[in-house]
Amino acid sequence: MLLAANWKMYGSPSQLAAYCEELLPQLEGCAHQVVLCPPFPLLPQAVMLCAGSELAVGAQNCHWAREGAFTGEVSPNLLAEMGVSWVIIAHSERRKLFGETDDTALARAKAAQEAGLSVIFCVGETLAEREGGETLSVLQRQTAVLAGLDPQKLVIAYEPVWAIGTGHNATPAQVAEAHAFIHERLQELTGQAVPVLYGGSVKPQNAGELLATPGVAGALVGGASLDAGSFFAIIQAAPVAGAKG
Numbered sequence: 654m655l656l657a658a659n660w661k662m663y664g665s666p667s668q669l670a671a672y673c674e675e676l677l678p679q680l681e682g683c684a685h686q687v688v689l690c691p692p693f694p695l696l697p698q699a700v701m702l703c704a705g706s707e708l709a710v711g712a713q714n715c716h717w718a719r720e721g722a723f724t725g726e727v728s729p730n731l732l733a734e735m736g737v738s739w740v741i742i743a744h745s746e747r748r749k750l751f752g753e754t755d756d757t758a759l760a761r762a763k764a765a766q767e768a769g770l771s772v773i774f775c776v777g778e779t780l781a782e783r784e785g786g787e788t789l790s791v792l793q794r795q796t797a798v799l800a801g802l803d804p805q806k807l808v809i810a811y812e813p814v815w816a817i818g819t820g821h822n823a824t825p826a827q828v829a830e831a832h833a834f835i836h837e838r839l840q841e842l843t844g845q846a847v848p849v850l851y852g853g854s855v856k857p858q859n860a861g862e863l864l865a866t867p868g869v870a871g872a873l874v875g876g877a878s879l880d881a882g883s884f885f886a887i888i889q890a891a892p893v894a895g896a897k898g
């Protein structure tokens with residue numbers, strides 16, 4: 654399974670140092686793939702601290718150009734050269750707060766893969782869309798752009814927007830339905846099986862049930878990943894069958 658920690662705009666150098674000191678020894682021999690995605694300024698420190706460990710480092714976004722006059726943006730090639738191996742693209746906070754569209758998300762994901770990064774591409778419906786019975790059509794639209802991506806360097810994160818940071822995770826039945834749909838879509842679009850993570854209020858208390866749900870290949874964890882103990886408890890709740898990847 655793949656367990657990814659999205660720190661969002663939280664954390665500091667001292668928090669990262671303490672976090673790695675606690676988490677890295679616990680991950681030795683871990684059966685799962687684990688990724689830490691801190692804010693951009695913490696990436697060099699994270700790469701240094703995680704070198705030779707079971708913890709890979711990811712970014713939370715990247716630009717679609719290799720370089721250029723794009724003030725405030727970060728190149729995927731720069732990330733790759735620094736030792737970052739993953740990047741989250743199209744998180745719902747990027748879509749909702751920063752104008753990310755399906756097309757800009759695709760451009761970022763393509764550039765990231767070309768730079769050698771693996772992409773965690775986020776999809777998911779809002780509460781209004783779920784209540785309006787539009788969940789599957791939203792997932793259909795959001796995944797439609799993914800045909801051009803390399804399925805070997807792609808993981809989808811199904812994150813219902815209403816479950817993010819609310820404490821109200823999707824039920825296993827809702828997760829199973831969405832994941833089955835996404836699996837089928839990705840198989841159709843890329844010709845290969847692409848892993849699908851669940852994200853949205855994953856905690857140590859619900860991780861076992863969510864990660865055991867059919868079609869779930871891991872989790873993208875926000876709030877509960879900020880504490881090393883709670884993130885490790887989620888990792889420990891992941892079923893080992895299927896092992897890495």
Ligand SMILES: O=C[C@H](O)COP(=O)(O)O
Nearest residue numbers: 659817818853854875876
């Ligand atoms: O990227 C992570 C997701 O947005 C989930 O966040 P959360 O675990 O705080 O609900």
